[in-house]
Amino acid sequence: MLPEVTFHSSALPPADRFECWRTLMSETHAPMDLRTENAHEFWVRQRNISLGEVTVYPLECNPVTFRRTPKLVRNSDPEAYHLSLVKRGAGVVTMGRETHAHSAFDYHTSDTSRPFEIISARESFEIIGIEIPKALLPLPPRIAGQAIGQRISSRDGMGALLATFLDQVTRDSHTYQPADGPRLGGVLADLVGSLFAGVLDADRSLTPETHRRALTLRIMAFIRSNADDPRLDIPAIAAAHHISVSYLHRLFQREGGGVTAAGFLQRQRLSRARRDLADPLYQGLPVHCIAARRGFSHASAFSRAFRDAYGMPPAAFRRQSLGLQAGREPVAAPQGS
Structure with a gap:
């Protein structure tokens, strides 16, 4: 604290x-x-x-x-x-x-x-x-x-x-x-x-250092605001800030706190998907739909990334978080999701 x-x-x-x-x-x-x-x-x-x-x-x-x-x-x-x-x-x-x-x-x-x-x-x-x-x-x-x-x-x-x-x-x-x-x-x-x-x-x-740090913070804020868009990728992030992809990578090497730009984007998407999986409001929404609403274009890629990050598949995490029985399937997506 x-x-x-x-x-x-x-x-x-x-x-x-x-x-x-x-x-x-x-x-x-x-x-x-x-x-x-x-x-x-x-x-x-x-x-x-x-x-x-x-x-x-x-x-x-x-x-x-x-x-x-x-x-x-x-x-x-x-x-x-x-x-x-x-x-x-x-x-x-x-x-x-x-x-x-x-x-x-x-x-x-x-x-x-x-x-x-x-x-x-x-x-x-x-x-x-x-x-x-x-x-x-x-x-x-x-x-x-x-x-x-x-x-x-x-x-x-x-x-x-x-x-x-x-x-x-x-x-x-x-x-x-x-x-x-x-x-x-x-x-x-x-x-x-x-x-x-x-x-x-x-x-x-x-100073150049302040320019780099301020730009990196602006990029991070941009990624947080747009992470759910499946079209957002490294070239799109660089283009939105009028810099090259290679300069974007250098910024995160200097100011990213040990995380790459791609890693920061994926971390935002995974943490939001994880939150949705643990939320009873989205209990009826299939895992692949949660992946899609959080910017993942391929369900299989989402499952691999989720398991690598949290040590278990997303469906198992959902069952554990919500106290569901193994094999139970979602029955309906919540309206407005």
């Missing part, structure tokens, strides 16, 4: 909730002047997940105003960038003379070296926050700083890829080992750097 600290206001007396959370936020981000109209009945839930030097924190709370004043900047500056993926709610960010509104599916950004004010709308909100040291970002500060304050969408491109990564890490944080934290933090730094570079059209300032 990744190192994690959980804060829930319901564990404290009402009079102490806001002040305790204010202290936590000053440690998570930087000293700030936090204000709320709900101090006496304040509600907040936050998890701080450590990814080495990077912190990710899912947060839900009542409306709040965050201020980082010039005096606070002079007194303490951890030299970090902040991003918030807005899951629910809306607000306004003011930095100097610029004011930007943000809403669900946007990112808002700030810089601990620059004064700012963030006012959330008069409703509770939900975000996934990121605190990342400037030194970790694979962009020169003069470049990265130009992205701060700009409105960035999480609906497509690198914004969507970063959102997928954040959702998975926060949802599955208990499945990772502590040693995975710094590696995940490095991936996150590369994704944020690529996001900023895309916003500024400054891709030339990224």
Whole structure:
């Protein structure tokens, strides 16, 4: 499990909730002047997940105003960038003379070296926050700083890829080992750097290593989204990303964590087929139909791959998972499958 600290206001007396959370936020981000109209009945839930030097924190709370004043900047500056993926709610960010509104599916950004004010709308909100040291970002500060304050969408491109990564890490944080934290933090730094570079059209300032890693992550996300299509193969994956097959293989050799592109595609298909076989909803769907709906064109190839991966044929796995008797045949496929 990744190192994690959980804060829930319901564990404290009402009079102490806001002040305790204010202290936590000053440690998570930087000293700030936090204000709320709900101090006496304040509600907040936050998890701080450590990814080495990077912190990710899912947060839900009542409306709040965050201020980082010039005096606070002079007194303490951890030299970090902040991003918030807005899951629910809306607000306004003011930095100097610029004011930007943000809403669900946007990112808002700030810089601990620059004064700012963030006012959330008069409703509770939900975000996934990121605190990342400037030194970790694979962009020169003069470049990265130009992205701060700009409105960035999480609906497509690198914004969507970063959102997928954040959702998975926060949802599955208990499945990772502590040693995975710094590696995940490095991936996150590369994704944020690529996001900023895309916003500024400054891709030339990224290192080749970051380009390769970001491209590999985009390809993996593409494979996950399209694995059920039986037409998806290695040439199709390469063509969709405007690269050669040989370069695709080299990317996975460098950044694939020991798995080939073909192996990653097959792993996605097998894991989904395995899940369907263990699901009572699909009990009436023949094995070859499950193979087909998960992208396998040939039932025999699916059976061999499944047995190699899980140590038993798919039909035997289904019987074991569902407690069926040997020899029992499916009688009907579920409607809408």
